[in-house]
Amino acid sequence: xxxxxxxxxxxxxxxxxxxxxxxxxxxxxxxxxxxxxxxxxxxxxxxxxxxxxxxxxxxxxxxxxxxxxxxxxxxxxxxxxxxxxxxxxxxxxxxxxxxxxxxxxxxxxxxxxxxxxxxxxxxxxxxxxxxxxxxxxxxxxxxxxxxxx
Numbered sequence: 368x369x370x371x372x373x374x375x376x377x378x379x380x381x382x383x384x385x386x387x388x389x390x391x392x393x394x395x396x397x398x399x400x401x402x403x404x405x406x407x408x409x410x411x412x413x414x415x416x417x418x419x420x421x422x423x424x425x426x427x428x429x430x431x432x433x434x435x436x437x438x439x440x441x442x443x444x445x446x447x448x449x450x451x452x453x454x455x456x457x458x459x460x461x462x463x464x465x466x467x468x469x470x471x472x473x474x475x476x477x478x479x480x481x482x483x484x485x486x487x488x489x490x491x492x493x494x495x496x497x498x499x500x501x502x503x504x505x506x507x508x509x510x511x512x513x514x515x516x
Contacts (some may be wrong), residue, residue: 378479402440405421407465
């Protein structure tokens, strides 16, 4: 039997390619949808909080935020309470693309689960949530693996 991660990884890579094709005209790459979603949902979020929320190391988050800032999707500024901490705010451009990103994700999920009954969809989402939570739990237990999170 093939490893579960093979299926998850390939599906994830296909999703990235799909998003890249659909979001390129907006000036976003296949990874940046998560940033747009979380920043629009949490204006003023701290960079470190964002990294923890999306399970991406701080240096990769910083690189993506620099690109988003250069392309006019976000602004970053030092926190008023602690100047060493950067807060991230969405611009109007981010808010404008936000509904498109949400719709794109819904379309992708609908496509992947096409032909499933409602019960099968619920089971699939429930099982995948379980798998995700197990992965998160494992990473959090392994101190040396999650120092940057």
